[in-house]
Structures are given as structure tokens and as C-alpha cells.
Amino acid sequence: MIRATGLSLRRGTKLLLDTTDFVIHPGERVGLVGRNGAGKSTLFALLQGKLDPDTGNLDMPQSWRIASVEQEIHASTQAAREFVIDGDTHLRSLQSQRSAVPDTDGQLIAELETALADAGAWSAESRAEQLLAGLGFTPSQWMAPVNSFSGGWQMRLALARALMAPSELLLLDEPTNHLDLDAMLWLERWLAAYPGTVVLISHDTEFLNAVATAILHIEHQKLPRYRGDYDSFLSQRAERLRQQQAAWDKQTQESARLQSFIDRFKAKATKAKQAQSRIKALARMTALAPLHREAGITINLPEPDSMPDPLLRLDDVGIGYQLAEDGTRTVVQGVTLMVRAASRIGILGVNGAGKSTLVKTLAGELPALTGKLQPAKGLQIGYFAQHQLDMLDPEATPLQHMARLAPQAREQDLRNYLGGFGFGGEQALALVAPMSGGEKARLALALVVWRKPNLLLLDEPSNHLDVDTREALAEALAQFEGSVLLVSHDRHLLRTTVDQFWIVVDGKVEEFDGDLDDYRDWLQARNAANRALARSDSALDTSTGANRKEQRREQAQARQQLAQQRKPLERELLKVEAEMQRASTRLAELDARIADPDFYTEAQRDERPSVLAEHGELSKRNEELEMRWLELQEALETLGSA
Structure with a gap:
């Protein structure tokens, strides 16, 4: 296990952890949460041996292999699959040794071949391809050079490389930042089956609910531990x-x-x-500290001056890019939709489908290739995207940014406005350069909404925001009287902000009749159908014309048989998940009761044995349910890949 005793950590002169203790048990999946700047990444560096504690001790098994995601990739012409396999450094070392051995040294060749077999050398390519496929790479991209991918897709390659490495401890820092929902769901399943210990930093509360079995919360320079997922922690x-x-x-x-x-x-x-x-x-009398509640961030979005209805019409619009050689590349075509007043629209679709291209076109950053965009008279658009963080002046303050945007406004009015985005007092006079990503995002959003837009176009606004600021953003959007179009991988933000969805798929944009759970089911069904079609096409291509009709009949029977095999497993899985939820809720209630000092008074003496017995039985039952859930998931995965 990992055990810290009396641990203190500093970053420069700032004290992050002060004589704190914590324990991480083998096989746990631990969510590390806390505000931006609280010390989460510094603690990761300590776990990786990159720095030493200022005081105290951190003990962990010497034999444990640690895997983590590289934050910087030196893009090269190396093929993506080979880059991922490089994550298994032991395998690569053995392969290098084997290639250097002369053919005359039979003894050493035999030893290395045995070691290579033990290291999974012959399945390495298929394992790397499974990771790439799970994270959204198509077979045609597996051998593409690393430097041909955008920054977000390179971070997916770095994640696949970390998952490829054999490890007993896996450290993941915001692993979902560059993932769409499909890849996120795959990663949740992968981590559930990972046999080692996981420590992950994430501000995505739904991801933490799906993955974490314990939470460590950095609060007031301490690291208290909570059992269960994020909701249980709350x-x-x-x-x-x-x-x-x-x-x-x-x-x-x-x-x-x-x-x-x-x-x-x-x-x-x-x-x-x-x-x-x-x-x-x-x-x-032991002096108890008064309760210090952390001051939360409050975001105040100004209300629009007018709200025409509809705000924007799209009539048979084609969307894409002008190419350097005077041609065009159409990403989406035939879009006929309408944005009504007070709409709350979430835009769904896998990465690369065209979500950001659609938003850029609506914002006027890209011209429509065909068709007509019809804005209402009085339409005022506020457009937020991550690239706007790079447009901030690092040597200017939030107040200077606002003064440049509104030179006629009074300084006190600008200060009051910035206070509504968490830049009160001296923070309004701090330079942008050392700000965290979350602080820069808040400032960029403040600049966007200063002109009181009645249509907000938000492309991944919650990237880099901590949990408290995400909650503040969700609350502000819920109270905003204008219309919102939102692209986000943050399921909690989508659930609490939007009430309808558009989906970008197969070169089209259309309304999606359902919620996020329906979209998850739609994705899984679509992926299963695509895999089945690929297998069918592959089999048909190798058959003769005379056998194709019979093959189609056999394939249809196989699909029907597969569906029949899956149904009872899926039904049981739903029952297991429901019982796990009930058990988790009851355990949280019992944990709270057991933690209450009144539970140990004389008045509770008769009731204590039954409560403790129920807690023990329920904990054991919950472990059995978790094991069964993993078995069912593996069985369904096996059927899905059959």
C-alpha cells in the first residue's frame, strides 16, 4: 500500500500539505480532488519520485512500476502504433537486446525469446491497436505519423502509451480533457478492469462517480479520505x-x-x-478550530438587452473550410435548423465530426460554404473557445483587459464586473502570465459576455476549471436568460445546463431525441453495428460469389444468436448496477451514522451491534456485486469482439 505519515509539501514558499497522513490500498481507484493550486500535481510528482517531502514520510512498495501520461510529446514521424508500444519500456528493451544478439549465441537467444514471450511481445501490436481503437483512432490512423495529429489527438496517444505500460500504479492527470463521450465510456470500462492501483486527478464529477472507489480531498493543507465515489464524498x-x-x-x-x-x-x-x-x-479542553468554509466562486452573466425569436435560422447550410488551393472541404452539409429564444442546446458528436466547425460558422469565424445563415435583427453573439485563452495578454491584468475592451467605462464599474467572475480586490490587478488555466478561462469568459450577448456559443468552456468553478458556471448558465449552444465533454455540465440536443454525425446536423443516457446507448449500438459490418464486409470480400448468399444467412443467424446471448447478461448487469447503487447509498448512510459521536453514547448501545453488523454484511455484498459487475462487463466485451 501507499502510506504517508506527517507529510508536508511546499511549492516554492507556499505550503500545500501540512503534516498530513493518508493511505491508498492496493487495487483501489482513488480520485484526488481539490481546488486548482491546492497541490494535486505536486503530490503526483512526489508519488513519481520527482521530488522529496519537506517533512514526514511517503512509503510505497519498491517493486511497483508506475505509469503516467506524458504532458509534452515531442512529435515525430514515428507511427502512432509504434509510439504506443514504446510505453512498454521493458518490452522495447528486450527487443533491442534481441536484435543485437548474434545468431551464433543460441543460449542467449533462447533466454531472450522466452523473456519476450513472457512480456507479451507477440500480442503487443494487437494490444496497442485495441487501445487506439478504444480512444477513437480508426485503423487507417494506426500507422500515421505522430506529428500528423492535432494536439488533442496527440494527448490521446500519450494516454494510450501510458495504458500500454505494465504497471502496479497508474497516475492520471485530467485524462478526459481531450476525450469525447465514446472514448470516455471506454476508458471507464478499461479502468474498472485494471488490476493495479489508480490515482487520478479529475474535475469531471461523473467520471469520478463511474471510476473512483475512494476520494482524497486536499482541504486546508490536509488530505482526508472518503470512501466511495464523488457523490458519496459530497x-x-x-x-x-x-x-x-x-x-x-x-x-x-x-x-x-x-x-x-x-x-x-x-x-x-x-x-x-x-x-x-x-x-x-x-x-x-482541546481547542477546536472554528469551521472555515472555502469561499466559493460566483459567476454572474449579464442579462441581454433584447431577445428576438428566433435568434438564428440555418437554411440548407454547408459548413467546412476554404482550402489554400481555392477549393473547399465540406464537413457538414444540408443543415436546416433554428435557434429559438431561451434555447438550451447541447451539441453532441464524436471528436472530428464537426462540432467546433459548426460553432465557428455560427459565430462568424468561418463563412458558410452553401445555403443561408439568417440572423435576427438584434442578434448579439458571445463566442467562447479554448484558443481565446492564448489571445490574452500575459503582461496585462484583468482590469487592463477590461479597460481596453470598454475604455469609456468607470474603473469601479469594471472592478465590480470582474468581481462577478472571481477577480475581486487585488486579483483584478494580478498579471495574467502566472494564472492557472481555470483563471484564464474565467477572464476570457468575462470578456466574451461584457457586451450582453443574447446567444452564447461555448466550445468546451469547462476545460481547466476546478469542480467549484464548474458548478458556478453551471449555475450561471442555468440562470442566464439568453440562449446557449454548448459543446462539452462534461456530462454534469450538460445535464444541468441544456434541455435539448443537436447531434453532428455522418456529415449532418440534426435534432437528437433523447438525453445523455440515450446518446450513450446510441453510441454503443452504433459502434457494435460498425464492428459487425466491418467483419461482414471482410468476410464477404474473401468469399466467392456463390457462397455470399449463404454467408449472409449465416451471419444473420450469428448476429441473432449473439443478441440472444447478450440479453440475459445485459438484464443481469442492470440488476447488479441497481443493487450496487442501493448498497452504496445505504453504506453512505451507515458511514455517516458510525462517524457520529452520538452513536457511541449509552443511548445507542443496544442499536450499535445491528448497525455494525449491517455495515459489515453490506460491505461484503457490495464487493461481491463489484466482482460480478466486472465479470458481466468482461463477458459482454468478449461477445462484442467475437
Whole structure:
């Protein structure tokens, strides 16, 4: 296991962790959460041995192999698949040794061939291809050079490379930032089957709910541990805060009562002895710190001055790019849709389908190739995308950015406005250069909405934002009276912000009749159908014309048989998931009760055995359910790849 005792960590002069303890058990999937700048990445560096603790100890098994995602990729002409296989450094070392051995050294060749077989050399290519396919790469891209991919896709390659490495400890820092929903769901399944220990940093609460079995929360330079997923962490933390507040209130009242007695009677001879005993009792009382709640971020979006309806019409619009050689590349065509007043629209589709191209066209950054865009009179668009963070002046302050945008506005009005985006007081005068990605995103958003848009076009606005700021953004968007078109991989933000969806698929944009769960099911069904079609086409290509009709009949029977085999597994999986949810909810209730000091009073003596027994039985049952869930997932995966 990993055990920290009395651990203190600094980054420069800033104290991040102060004599804290924590434990991570083998096989756990631990979510590491906390505000931006709290020390999550520094703790990762400590786990990787890149720095030493300032005080205390961090103990972990010496034999553990650690895998993590490289944050910088030196793009090369190396094929993507070979780049991924390079993640298995032990295998590559053996292959290098084998290639250097002369053919005359039979003994060494035999030893190396055995070692290569043990290292999975003969399945390495297929394992790398499975990782690439799961993360959204098509077979035609597997041998493409690394430098032919965009930055986001290169980060997917880095993730695949980390997953390829044999490891006992896997460290993942925001692994979903560059993934679409399809790849995210695949990664959730992969991590559920990973036999080692996972520590992951993520601000995606739904991803944490799907993956994490425990949470470590950096708070007030400590690292308390919570059992279960992110929702369980929230409920347990709320209960802990309630207990802390109650204990503080109780001690405050008791100390006031003791002090009152002392003040009244310490001068009287008849009460002097009692007063002295009260003084000793007050001195012995363990000082509890008052409850410090972290000040949250509040984002205030200005209300639009007008709201025409409809705001924007698209009539048979074609979307794409002008090419250097005077041609065009159409990404999406035949779009006929309408944006109504007060719409809340989420845009779905896999990476590369054309979501960002659609938003850029609606924002006017790209011209429509065909058809007509018909904006309403009075349409005011606010467009936010990640590239706008790079357009901020690193040597200017938030106040200077606002003054350039609105030179006629009073400084106090600009300060008040910036305060609504978390830049109050001295923060309005801080330089942009050392700001975190989340702070830059908040500033860019403030600049975008200054002109009171009635249509917000948001392309991945929550990247780099911590959980608190994501919640603030979701709340602000929910209260915004204008219309919103949102591209995001953050399922929680989509669920809490939008009420309808468009989907970009197969060169078209159309309304999607369903919610995110329906979209997940649609994706899985589509992927299964595509795999079946690929297998069918491959089989038909190798057959003779006389056998094709019979082959089609056999394939149809096989598909029907496969569906029949999957149905009982899928039904059981739903039942297991429902029971796991009930067990998790009940365990959270029992954990809160067991953590309550009143549980150990005399009044609860008769009830304690039954509560503890229920907790033990339910914990055991939950482990059995988790094992069965993994078995069912593996069985379905096997059928899906058959």
C-alpha cells in the first residue's frame, strides 16, 4: 500500500500539505480532488519520485512500476502504433537486446525469446491497436505519423502509451480533457478492469462517480479520505462539516459557561476551589478550530438587452473550410435548423465530426460554404473557445483587459464586473502570465459576455476549471436568460445546463431525441453495428460469389444468436448496477451514522451491534456485486469482439 505519515509539501514558499497522513490500498481507484493550486500535481510528482517531502514520510512498495501520461510529446514521424508500444519500456528493451544478439549465441537467444514471450511481445501490436481503437483512432490512423495529429489527438496517444505500460500504479492527470463521450465510456470500462492501483486527478464529477472507489480531498493543507465515489464524498463531507460545526458550537458554549463561573466566583473564598477546578477544566479542553468554509466562486452573466425569436435560422447550410488551393472541404452539409429564444442546446458528436466547425460558422469565424445563415435583427453573439485563452495578454491584468475592451467605462464599474467572475480586490490587478488555466478561462469568459450577448456559443468552456468553478458556471448558465449552444465533454455540465440536443454525425446536423443516457446507448449500438459490418464486409470480400448468399444467412443467424446471448447478461448487469447503487447509498448512510459521536453514547448501545453488523454484511455484498459487475462487463466485451 501507499502510506504517508506527517507529510508536508511546499511549492516554492507556499505550503500545500501540512503534516498530513493518508493511505491508498492496493487495487483501489482513488480520485484526488481539490481546488486548482491546492497541490494535486505536486503530490503526483512526489508519488513519481520527482521530488522529496519537506517533512514526514511517503512509503510505497519498491517493486511497483508506475505509469503516467506524458504532458509534452515531442512529435515525430514515428507511427502512432509504434509510439504506443514504446510505453512498454521493458518490452522495447528486450527487443533491442534481441536484435543485437548474434545468431551464433543460441543460449542467449533462447533466454531472450522466452523473456519476450513472457512480456507479451507477440500480442503487443494487437494490444496497442485495441487501445487506439478504444480512444477513437480508426485503423487507417494506426500507422500515421505522430506529428500528423492535432494536439488533442496527440494527448490521446500519450494516454494510450501510458495504458500500454505494465504497471502496479497508474497516475492520471485530467485524462478526459481531450476525450469525447465514446472514448470516455471506454476508458471507464478499461479502468474498472485494471488490476493495479489508480490515482487520478479529475474535475469531471461523473467520471469520478463511474471510476473512483475512494476520494482524497486536499482541504486546508490536509488530505482526508472518503470512501466511495464523488457523490458519496459530497454527502460524507457535508456530514463531517456538520459535526465539526456542532462540536465547535458545543465547545464555545461550554467554554463560555466555564469562563462565566470563573469570573463570578474566583474572588470569593467559598467558591475559590470550584473556580480553580473550572480554570483547569478550561485549560484541558482541546481547542477546536472554528469551521472555515472555502469561499466559493460566483459567476454572474449579464442579462441581454433584447431577445428576438428566433435568434438564428440555418437554411440548407454547408459548413467546412476554404482550402489554400481555392477549393473547399465540406464537413457538414444540408443543415436546416433554428435557434429559438431561451434555447438550451447541447451539441453532441464524436471528436472530428464537426462540432467546433459548426460553432465557428455560427459565430462568424468561418463563412458558410452553401445555403443561408439568417440572423435576427438584434442578434448579439458571445463566442467562447479554448484558443481565446492564448489571445490574452500575459503582461496585462484583468482590469487592463477590461479597460481596453470598454475604455469609456468607470474603473469601479469594471472592478465590480470582474468581481462577478472571481477577480475581486487585488486579483483584478494580478498579471495574467502566472494564472492557472481555470483563471484564464474565467477572464476570457468575462470578456466574451461584457457586451450582453443574447446567444452564447461555448466550445468546451469547462476545460481547466476546478469542480467549484464548474458548478458556478453551471449555475450561471442555468440562470442566464439568453440562449446557449454548448459543446462539452462534461456530462454534469450538460445535464444541468441544456434541455435539448443537436447531434453532428455522418456529415449532418440534426435534432437528437433523447438525453445523455440515450446518446450513450446510441453510441454503443452504433459502434457494435460498425464492428459487425466491418467483419461482414471482410468476410464477404474473401468469399466467392456463390457462397455470399449463404454467408449472409449465416451471419444473420450469428448476429441473432449473439443478441440472444447478450440479453440475459445485459438484464443481469442492470440488476447488479441497481443493487450496487442501493448498497452504496445505504453504506453512505451507515458511514455517516458510525462517524457520529452520538452513536457511541449509552443511548445507542443496544442499536450499535445491528448497525455494525449491517455495515459489515453490506460491505461484503457490495464487493461481491463489484466482482460480478466486472465479470458481466468482461463477458459482454468478449461477445462484442467475437
